[in-house]
Amino acid sequence: MRTFLEVKDLHVYFPIRTGxxxxxxxYVKAVDGVTFEVGKGEIFALVGESGSGKSTTLKAILxxxxxxxxxxxxxxxxITNLKEKEAKWYRRRVQAVFQNPQTSLNPRMKVFNIIAEPxxxxxxxxxxxxxxKVYELIKLVGLPESILNQYPVNLSGGQAQRVAIARAISINxxxxxxxxxxxxxxxxxxxxxxNLLLDLKENxxxxxxxxxxxxxxxxxxxxxxxxxxxxKIMEKGSAEKVLPEPLHPYTKLLIASAILTKNExxxxxxxxxxxxxxxxxxxPRCPYxxxxxRKEEPPLIEIEKDRYISCWLFNK
Numbered sequence: 001m002r003t004f005l006e007v008k009d010l011h012v013y014f015p016i017r018t019g020x021x022x023x024x025x026x027y028v029k030a031v032d033g034v035t036f037e038v039g040k041g042e043i044f045a046l047v048g049e050s051g052s053g054k055s056t057t058l059k060a061i062l063x064x065x066x067x068x069x070x071x072x073x074x075x076x077x078x079i080t081n082l083k084e085k086e087a088k089w090y091r092r093r094v095q096a097v098f099q100n101p102q103t104s105l106n107p108r109m110k111v112f113n114i115i116a117e118p119x120x121x122x123x124x125x126x127x128x129x130x131x132x133k134v135y136e137l138i139k140l141v142g143l144p145e146s147i148l149n150q151y152p153v154n155l156s157g158g159q160a161q162r163v164a165i166a167r168a169i170s171i172n173x174x175x176x177x178x179x180x181x182x183x184x185x186x187x188x189x190x191x192x193x194x195n196l197l198l199d200l201k202e203n204x205x206x207x208x209x210x211x212x213x214x215x216x217x218x219x220x221x222x223x224x225x226x227x228x229x230x231x232k233i234m235e236k237g238s239a240e241k242v243l244p245e246p247l248h249p250y251t252k253l254l255i256a257s258a259i260l261t262k263n264e265x266x267x268x269x270x271x272x273x274x275x276x277x278x279x280x281x282x283x284p285r286c287p288y289x290x291x292x293x294r295k296e297e298p299p300l301i302e303i304e305k306d307r308y309i310s311c312w313l314f315n316k
Contacts, residue, residue, distance in 0.1 A: 004207055005038040005061070005175060010070035012053075012060050029276070030056040032231035033070075035300070038175070038224075043201065043208045045222035045239070047215050047254065053231040054211040058177045061209070062096055063087060074175075092122050095173040099180040101160035105152040105167075111138075112148040115167050122171045137166040141196060158189035165196065169204060178210045182217065194221060215258045219243050227251045230281040233300055237307040247303075248311050249286045280312065288313060 012031040015024040031053045038044045046054040059065045061072055063082065071080045079090055098104045105114055115134045119125045125133055135145060141162040152160055161181065168176060178197070182190035194217065200206060212218055218225055218239070225243065226236035227250060235248040246252045277284050283293040292312050300310040309315075 002040045003037045004040040004042070004075060005209075006071070006073040007034060007036050007057070007061070008071040008073070010034045010057065010060060010072065011068040012056050012065055013068040029231050031060065034226075034228070034231070034233055036226050036233065036236060038207060038209060041201075041205065041207055042224055043210060043222045044224045044226070045210045045212060045218035046226050046228055047212055047218045048228035049213055049254075051230070052228040054213075054228055055179050057228075058096070058179050058209065058211055061177060062094070063090075088122075092171050093173055094175045094177065095168040095171070096177040096179065097161070097164050097168050097181045100184045101157065101164040102152060102155075102184075104164055105160060107152050109151070110148065111150050111152070111155075111163050114152075114163060115148075115170055118167060118171050133170070137170055138163075140169075140200070141166045156189075157185045158192060161185065161189075161193055162196065165193075165200070169200060169206075172204075173206070175207045175209070178208055180211055180213065183212070183214070190217075197221075215243075215254045227254065230276050232281055232297075232310060233308070234282065234311070235309045236300075241307055247307075247309050247314065249288050249313075250282050253285075280310075 010031050011029070011033060013027040013029055016026040016028060017023060018025045034053070034057055036044070046057060048054055056065060060067055063079070067080060071078060073079070074090065074094065079087075082090060109117075112134055115137055116130055119130055119133055134148065138145060138148060143159060143162050143166075147155070147159065147163075152163070155163065181197070182193050185193060197208070198221070201208060210218065210221055222239045224237070225239050227234045227242075227248065229250050235242060235246065235251045242251065243255070246255055279295050280286070280293040280298055283289045286293065290312060298310045298312045298315055300308050301315050302308050303314055
């Protein structure tokens with residue numbers, strides 16, 4: 001499979017400022033040396049709890065946050081330092097669908113205009129040609145034409161997310177970044193949206209990067225998985241290898257928590273992004289800690305073809 005997007009040793013640090021003059025006294029290492037590749041036509045999932053750096057990684061790819069160091073290469077072109085005025089071609093080829101559609105849709109615009117806006121800006125469509133394209137898109141995402149006269153406030157969560165998806169695919173992108181696209185929806189609507197995304201991927205030849213805290217969604221959707229914790233990748237590999245047989249203690253914990261009922265005990269304490277441990281970031285919560293875990297951070301190593309893990313248990 002042809003590599004479509006490369007993220008190489010990506011670091012995104014946010015300064016911690018204190019005092020009257022806002023002196024920088026440290027950094028929150030939201031993304032701390034992340035490397036992965038996305039193949040053409042692939043669904044690549046970034047999985048982990050809140051604070052793991054998943055969404056910040058997506059924002060870096062979208063050029064919405066500054067990159068401290070590292071590189072992002074899209075279809076062979078380095079876009080790391082691409083200036084805003086030079087980025088129009090990139091914005092057309094890479095689009096995003098966010099967690100809460102009600103906050104990503106302009107509340108003052110009717111649905112027709114929300115979908116039409118990128119078509120006018122990027123494809124220069126006008127008049128009857130524009131109207132036909134908008135009607136085609138709303139049908140493609142399974143909504144009635146009557147919804148085009150509604151404002152976002154009048155839509156259900158599922159309808160609003162379908163509108164957001166229609167807007168994202170309107171200018172024929174090749175890569176969609178999906179940031180928790182169903183977490184704000186009820187269970188039945190989640191399934192409908194996930195199935196819609198799978199259908200669109202096949203029909204439009206799309207590639208996806210899917211961010212989710214819910215590993216069951218990654219199990220359902222992804223070809224390839226990377227598990228993140230405190231800005232680091234703990235384990236990555238093909239979904240058919242990682243999900244049935246997780247190796248990293250954190251991946252095992254995520255999968256175990258996904259199958260617990262709501263009345264059972266889940267993962268106990270969230271990661272602390274402001275005061276991470278020395279050594280392995282996961283060792284304070286790991287049941288298999290050995291001495292070196294407290295002292296040194298394990299590298300991400302390939303233990304078999306296309307299977308990587310960052311754990312001293314596999315790299316002694």
